Amino acid sequence: MNEVYEKLQKCLSSVREKTDFKPEVALILGSGLGDYADGIQIEATVDYTDIEGFPTSTVAGHKGRFVFGYVNEVPVVIMQGRVHYYEGYPMSDVVLPTRLMGMMGAKKLFLTNAAGGANYHFQPGDFMLIADHITALIPSPLIGANIDELGVRFPDMSEVYSKRMREIIRKEALGLGIPLKEGIYVQFTGPAYETPAEIRMARSLGGDAVGMSTACEAVAARHMGMEVCGISCITNLAAGMSLTKLDHKEVQETADRVAGQFKKLVTAVVSSI
Numbered sequence: 024m025n026e027v028y029e030k031l032q033k034c035l036s037s038v039r040e041k042t043d044f045k046p047e048v049a050l051i052l053g054s055g056l057g058d059y060a061d062g063i064q065i066e067a068t069v070d071y072t073d074i075e076g077f078p079t080s081t082v083a084g085h086k087g088r089f090v091f092g093y094v095n096e097v098p099v100v101i102m103q104g105r106v107h108y109y110e111g112y113p114m115s116d117v118v119l120p121t122r123l124m125g126m127m128g129a130k131k132l133f134l135t136n137a138a139g140g141a142n143y144h145f146q147p148g149d150f151m152l153i154a155d156h157i158t159a160l161i162p163s164p165l166i167g168a169n170i171d172e173l174g175v176r177f178p179d180m181s182e183v184y185s186k187r188m189r190e191i192i193r194k195e196a197l198g199l200g201i202p203l204k205e206g207i208y209v210q211f212t213g214p215a216y217e218t219p220a221e222i223r224m225a226r227s228l229g230g231d232a233v234g235m236s237t238a239c240e241a242v243a244a245r246h247m248g249m250e251v252c253g254i255s256c257i258t259n260l261a262a263g264m265s266l267t268k269l270d271h272k273e274v275q276e277t278a279d280r281v282a283g284q285f286k287k288l289v290t291a292v293v294s295s296i
């Protein structure tokens with residue numbers, strides 16, 4: 024059997040020893056949203072450290088567990104804390120949790136993150152519906168022997184972020200009176216923030232927001248046929264676009280400042296996708 028798939032099967036059995044909860048929607052929480060999962064109707068939790076072979080996240084402020092429960096009666100699995108490529112894990116480990124949630128039964132994936140705005144029309148605190156992404160600057164999570172059990176060798180990526188879900192997100196944001204930008208997310212490896220030249224490059228490639236997560240997870244999810252959507256919280260203007268230097272504290276502060284609105288939007292979207 025494929026090594027990566029074998030590891031996934033082991034992780035799945037490890038989770039199944041603790042809970043047989045069947046989620047419909049998988050939700051990955053970005054910076055600022057970490058405590059969203061604490062507010063839902065929780066049925067079970069599984070710490071990443073209790074899953075054999077699971078890559079455990081090291082970023083401060085990320086809890087590191089799966090939360091199973093209901094958001095307005097929709098069965099969900101929530102990743103409280105994600106795994107980043109810059110932590111040193113191979114891409115197959117970075118997307119392992121995403122695949123695992125798919126194997127638990129989740130047919131839909133809702134991605135959230137904090138991102139830098141590369142578009143001059145964006146401001147810190149804006150929300151951006153992810154319309155599409157650029158992953159050409161990072162290794163593909165699908166490199167290596169194909170996992171035939173999950174998907175095909177050469178998967179189509181012409182609609183990574185579901186049109187149907189994007190329509191729902193626009194509607195829900197409008198209903199809540201939350202302004203919503205739209206754009207293209209460009210994933211860099213990090214952990215250093217980008218240079219001004221890299222941001223000019225991202226913009227000239229058509230990018231609107233930059234970050235260090237999300238797009239690789241979207242690729243792995245689409246490979247296995249999950250329906251995907253995503254929203255970025257623009258926490259700062261990207262490098263070279265303002266007079267201030269980039270700082271994780273600023274990112275965290277903006278994410279925390281708009282977390283209340285973000286949570287409302289997440290609840291509305293999960294309830295209707």
Ligand code: HPA
Pocket residue numbers: 137138139140216217233234235258259260261262269274
């Ligand atoms: N660049 C990359 N990742 C980020 C940024 C940024 O400016 N802000 C929040 N995450």
